[in-house]
Structure formats: structure tokens, C-alpha cells
Amino acid sequence: MSWFEVTDPPAVRQATAEAEMVPGLGVACRGVVYIYRPEGHDVVALAGVDLDIAPGESVALLGPSGAGKSTLMSLLAGLLRPAAGRLTVGGHDLVHADDAELQLMRATAVGVVLQGAARNLLPYLSAEQNVRFAQRGAPQSGRGLPAPRDVLALVGLTDPGRNRLRPQRLSPGECQRLALAVALATRPGLLLADEPTSQLDSGARDGVLAALDAVNRAGTTVVLVTHDPDVGRRMGRTVTIRDGRVGAEGRRGEDYAVVGHDGTIHLPQDVLRLVPPGTLLDVEARVDGTVLLVPAGESTVENADAHRR
Numbered sequence: 312m313s314w315f316e317v318t319d320p321p322a323v324r325q326a327t328a329e330a331e332m333v334p335g336l337g338v339a340c341r342g343v344v345y346i347y348r349p350e351g352h353d354v355v356a357l358a359g360v361d362l363d364i365a366p367g368e369s370v371a372l373l374g375p376s377g378a379g380k381s382t383l384m385s386l387l388a389g390l391l392r393p394a395a396g397r398l399t400v401g402g403h404d405l406v407h408a409d410d411a412e413l414q415l416m417r418a419t420a421v422g423v424v425l426q427g428a429a430r431n432l433l434p435y436l437s438a439e440q441n442v443r444f445a446q447r448g449a450p451q452s453g454r455g456l457p458a459p460r461d462v463l464a465l466v467g468l469t470d471p472g473r474n475r476l477r478p479q480r481l482s483p484g485e486c487q488r489l490a491l492a493v494a495l496a497t498r499p500g501l502l503l504a505d506e507p508t509s510q511l512d513s514g515a516r517d518g519v520l521a522a523l524d525a526v527n528r529a530g531t532t533v534v535l536v537t538h539d540p541d542v543g544r545r546m547g548r549t550v551t552i553r554d555g556r557v558g559a560e561g562r563r564g565e566d567y568a569v570v571g572h573d574g575t576i577h578l579p580q581d582v583l584r585l586v587p588p589g590t591l592l593d594v595e596a597r598v599d600g601t602v603l604l605v606p607a608g609e610s611t612v613e614n615a616d617a618h619r620r
């Protein structure tokens with residue numbers, strides 16, 4: 312019986328899940344900076360990211376194009392190294408790890424789905440062969456590797472005939488789920504998926520989200536990038552990246568500002584319209600535990616309201 316079987320009766324599935332749960336990996340980012348240097352000039356893609364993700368969480372990264380989401384995913388995958396800050400994934404210190412450690416981490420502990428399903432797949436191999444190929448880099452660990460058929464079943468690719476086809480014969484939704492299966496081939500504790508639902512119709516999108524949910528319930532920490540607020544709502548937690556920093560966090564559809572480790576706070580856009588950059592704020596901590604941000608010279612909100620009138 313395999314951890315990857317998803318069609319068993321619930322009792323069997325429960326026993327399987329307990330026996331073969333994947334230990335999810337946690338993530339800690341402290342002041343993470345990344346700078347691209349195309350042709351000599353600097354592009355600061357990440358300007359101090361503070362973010363903790365607990366083992367087994369599922370998180371959606373949202374934010375405008377160019378905000379730094381893909382860069383952050385590449386850093387978490389150990390494909391790029393931070394210019395400054397601290398970054399750990401599970402027991403790996405990604406600032407100080409040597410190339411061999413990063414390579415081993417990618418081969419065993421972290422599954423990556425790059426933006427655009429085709430970039431993750433070998434066009435001349437069948438679906439099943441693609442999964443088998445992804446297992447080749449993993450040194451045989453004590454728990455062994457799942458059968459490719461079981462990995463494919465986890466993401467809903469259960470038709471043996473279709474699993475013998477090459478990617479170009481599969482639908483866009485099937486290709487995206489195959490890319491997930493390839494990333495999951497070694498039962499990673501962290502799955503990173505960059506826009507896995509973009510360019511899919513709603514049916515295919517739901518198939519990918521169901522696959523991600525199954526992976527997460529089996530213990531794997533899931534971090535995905537999306538532009539789709541609906542997808543964000545279906546994840547446990549949303550983190551908005553803006554201008555290379557964590558701009559806001561969401562829980563159950565509500566957005567919150569986040570206090571960074573250095574005490575900085577990034578105000579939501581609607582608040583920023585009231586207190587433009589450069590505004591001096593008096594920060595009042597009140598006995599009831601609430602905090603007021605009052606523009607200088609307006610000691611209370613009531614005064615501020617009166618002032619505006």
C-alpha cells in the first residue's frame with residue numbers, strides 16, 4: 312500500500328496517511344535581499360523579505376507583476392542565493408550551503424514547478440517516464456521512492472493509456488498536473504509552484520488545486536504563486552509581495568498589514584492614500600491593546616476627523 316494512493320476507502324487511507332506522511336519543511340526568511348545585475352546595473356528584486364512558513368502550511372504568494380514573487384521562489388528552491396539576510400528551508404541554511412548541499416536539497420527535499428508547465432517536462436518522454444526521470448537524481452533513502460504510477464494518481468492522472476503519452480498529446484491541465492507529479496516524484500517536504508493555474512480553464516484549475524490540496528494533506532508544505540484571487544482564497548494563507556517586500560497578509564479573505572522583524576510596517580494602498588510617503592505618524596499604543604497611527608499634530612483620531620472637516 313502506498314502513501315500516494317488516493318482512491319482507497321477512508322479507513323485505509325487514514326492508516327496509509329499515518330504510516331507514510333511526508334514531514335513538511337518550514338521556511339524562515341529574515342531581511343532577504345536579492346539583486347539582479349544585468350549588464351552592470353543593479354535591479355533590486357527583493358528588498359528585505361521577512362517571512363515564516365510553518366511545516367505543513369499552504370501559502371499563496373500574490374502581488375503585481377515584477378514584485379519579486381518568482382525571485383523569492385527561486386531563492387527558496389536554492390536556485391539563487393540571497394545577497395543579504397538569512398534564509399533557511401528545513402535544516403538547510405541557504406546562505407551558507409555549498410552547491411552540493413543545494414543540489415541534494417533540490418533532488419530530495421524540495422519540489423519545484425517553474426512557471427509554464429512545459430519548462431518542467433521532457434518532451435520526448437511519456438508522462439510516466441517523466442516522473443521516473445525525476446527520481447533518478449535522488450539517492451535511495453531508507454523509505455524508498457513511490458512508484459511513478461502512484462505519484463501520477465496523487466495528482467489525478469490515473470488513466471494508464473494517457474500516462475503513456477508524451478506531454479504534447481496531453482491537455483494543458485494534464486500537463487500542469489504532470490509538472491506537479493514530476494516535482495513530487497521524490498516526496499519532497501516543500502513544494503514550490505510558480506503560477507500553476509495560469510492559462511487553465513476553471514475545470515482544469517480546480518483539478519490542479521485538488522491535487523495541491525491532496526499533497527498538502529499528506530504533509531508537504533505548499534507555496535504557490537498566483538494572480539488569481541480565487542486561488543488565493545482557497546489556500547490557508549495569502550502573502551502579498553509588493554516592491555520586493557511582504558506588503559500584506561491575508562487570512563480567510565481579510566487583508567492585514569504585517570510588522571516586520573525590524574519593526575517596519577507596510578501600509579495597505581487605501582491607507583497610503585490618506586497618509587502619503589513622508590507623513591510623520593505618532594504611534595499610540597493604547598491600554599486596550601489597540602494601536603493608533605496619528606498624523607503629527609493630530610493627537611487622536613477624533614481630532615484628526617475634526618481637522619478634516
Ligand code: ADP
Nearest residue numbers: 347349354356375376377378379380381382383
Ligand atoms: P514576479 O514574479 O513577481 O513578476 P520577478 O521575481 O520575476 O517578479 O521579478 C522581480 C524584479 O526583478 C522585476 O523588476 C524584474 O524585472 C527583475 N528581474 C527578474 N528576473 C531578472 C533577470 N534575470 N535579470 C534582470 N532582472 C530580472
Ligand code: MG
Nearest residue numbers: 380381382426
Ligand atoms: Mg513571476
